[in-house]
Amino acid sequence: MTAPTTVTVTGAAGQIGYALLFRIASGAMLGDNPVRLRLLEIPQAVGAAEGTAMELADAAFPLLDSVDVFDDADAAFEGAEVALLVGARPRTAGMERSDLLAANAGIFGPQGRAINDHAADGIRVLVVGNPANTNALIAAAHAPDVPAERFTAMTRLDHNRGLAQLAAKLDVGVGRLRRMTVWGNHSTTQVPDPSHVLLDGEPVGFDAAWLAEHFVPTVANRGAAIIAARGASSAASAASAAIDHVRDWVLGTPEGTGSRWRCRAVANTPCPRGS
Amino acid sequence: MALPSRGEYAVPAGLVSSFPAVSVDGAWRVVEGLESSDAVRSGLAASVAELAAERDAVRALRLLPQ
Numbered sequence: 001m002t003a004p005t006t007v008t009v010t011g012a013a014g015q016i017g018y019a020l021l022f023r024i025a026s027g028a029m030l031g032d033n034p035v036r037l038r039l040l041e042i043p044q045a046v047g048a049a050e051g052t053a054m055e056l057a058d059a060a061f062p063l064l065d066s067v068d069v070f071d072d073a074d075a076a077f078e079g080a081e082v083a084l085l086v087g088a089r090p091r092t093a094g095m096e097r098s099d100l101l102a103a104n105a106g107i108f109g110p111q112g113r114a115i116n117d118h119a120a121d122g123i124r125v126l127v128v129g130n131p132a133n134t135n136a137l138i139a140a141a142h143a144p145d146v147p148a149e150r151f152t153a154m155t156r157l158d159h160n161r162g163l164a165q166l167a168a169k170l171d172v173g174v175g176r177l178r179r180m181t182v183w184g185n186h187s188t189t190q191v192p193d194p195s196h197v198l199l200d201g202e203p204v205g206f207d208a209a210w211l212a213e214h215f216v217p218t219v220a221n222r223g224a225a226i227i228a229a230r231g232a233s234s235a236a237s238a239a240s241a242a243i244d245h246v247r248d249w250v251l252g253t254p255e256g257t258g259s260r261w262r263c264r265a266v267a268n269t270p271c272p273r274g275s
Numbered sequence: 276m277a278l279p280s281r282g283e284y285a286v287p288a289g290l291v292s293s294f295p296a297v298s299v300d301g302a303w304r305v306v307e308g309l310e311s312s313d314a315v316r317s318g319l320a321a322s323v324a325e326l327a328a329e330r331d332a333v334r335a336l337r338l339l340p341q
Contacts, residue, residue, distance in 0.1 A: 098332050105338035133277050133291040134329040140279060140291075141339045148289075149303065153277035155293035181295040183284075183315065184322025185329075186277065190293065191318035196309060212314065245276055253298045 004034040004065035006120065008080040010111065011087020011129060012039035012069070013048035015232065019239035020084065021052060025061040029243045030082075031251060037067045040076035040087070073114035080119040082250070084242055085111060085139065088129025101134065108135040112142030112151075119146070124249055127153045128242055132186045152249070155182045155190065157234065157241035161222045162192040165215055169206075176200050192219040278303055284311075284319065290326045 007024060011017050017039075024035060037056070041049040046069055053067040070076040077083060089103040108127070115123060123146060127136040132153040140151035159182050167174040178198045183191040192215065194206055206215070218225075226234045248254075277293040280286040283305045284294065295306040311319070333339055 098336065101329060101333050102336050102338060105333055105336070109338060131329060133293075133326055134333060136277070136291045137279070137289070137330060138333060138338065144340075148279040151279065151291070152303065153291050153293075155277045158293075159276075179295070181309075182293045183319045184293055185326050186293065187322070187325060189318070189322040189325045191315055191322055193311070193315050195312060195315065196295070208312075208314070216318075248298050249303065250301065251298075252300075 002033050004036040005030055005081050006036045006038060006079045007082045007084070008038040008040060008076050008119075009084045009086060010040040010076070011085075013041050013045040013052060014086060015235035016086050016128060016238050016242075017049075018052060019236040020086065020242055021056060022059060022061075023239065023243050025056055025059065025064040027061075027063045029246050029250075031247075032063070034063050034065045036065045038076050038078070038080065039067065039069045040073060041069065041071060042087070043071045046071050073111050074118055077111070077114045077118045080115065080123055082246055083115060083119065083123060083125045084128060084246070085125065085135070086128045086242075088135065090130075101131070104129070104131065104135050105138050108138040109142045112139030115139065116143035116145050123150055124246070125151045126242060126245055126249075127151070128238060130186065152245070153186060154238075154242060154245055155186045156245040157238050158182045158186060158190055158192055158219055158222075160237070160241050160244065162194060162215070162219045165218055166194055166197060166206075169210070169215075170199060170204065172199060188220050190220050192216055276303060278305075281305075283307055286319075286323050287327065290323065290330060292323060292326060 009017055039049050049069045053069055056064060056067050091100050129135055136151045136153040140148050159180050162180050163174045163177055166177055176199055179196045181193040181196060183193055197204055223234055276296050277291050280288050280290050280292050282288045286292045296303045297306060
């Protein structure tokens with residue numbers, strides 16, 4: 001049997017964590033490989049994380065080797081091969097941007113240092129917690145022994161939102177589309193760009209006015225639209241995007257499954273189904 | 276996906292920006308050489324300015340290692 005892959009998830013008791021952990025444990029992220037979960041939470045949420053760990057056990061996933069809960073970053077990142085940094089300080093009323101950045105630097109700086117000192121050599125980090133790009137920059141800056149490119153931030157949700165809009169516009173399944181692009185920051189200034197998109201391998205043009213007036217604002221403001229509709233921020237779709245990001249990173253970007261540029265799996269690992 | 280820039284597409288090195296990328300042999304590679312419209316180029320410049328402002332704010336608060 002393959003040795004388990006150690007995956008550390010922060011903010012494990014949150015809404016995204018609740019959607020994410022069960023899919024990791026099912027094999028959706030790393031394929032048919034056993035996984036060892038290490039969950040990090042703030043002390044007041046450790047009880048809730050323990051409850052999620054109980055449910056993970058009750059789901060009896062054949063690929064789930066173990067689940068451990070921590071409130072200490074050094075312990076949580078011990079031996080981590082994949083780290084999903086989901087927990088972040090949300091913006092609250094009256095909070096200035098500098099306050100938000102400072103509060104999150106207080107989270108992501110120490111986590112970067114803990115990753116530097118305790119994670120496995122091949123660590124791959126995905127920052128989901130916002131402001132994700134700058135949180136990733138902060139974590140990377142505190143991990144001088146880890147190659148900077150191992151710190152990534154999630155724009156896959158924007159990417160997937162863009163694919164969904166394009167598929168609806170063209171009245172085709174998302175699986176027929178490839179080469180969606182998102183540029184810049186994961187914020188309302190992001191630039192979702194379908195100009196290189198292929199439909200069944202052929203270029204497809206989009207009307208510039210539709211892009212500017214509908215597509216770009218719909219994708220860039222989708223998070224607010226979700227909050228308005230469901231009274232809570234995107235959780236399951238964010239978790240799904242995190243799964244997509246890490247799966248493609250570890251297993252290689254498959255061709256022909258909707259969003260990716262081409263397939264090249266890592267040695268001895270087949271491309272995921274659908275490629 | 277977003278990763279630290281190495282200067283691709285004129286994004287200052289070190290800023291964590293979203294780019295077109297493929298994963299090959301377990302590592303992300305930015306797809307270089309794509310032609311972009313004026314709208315995409317100007318949008319990216321504005322988004323990168325926001326990223327630089329965030330980095331500068333964090334640096335000014337002395338929250339990055341010196």
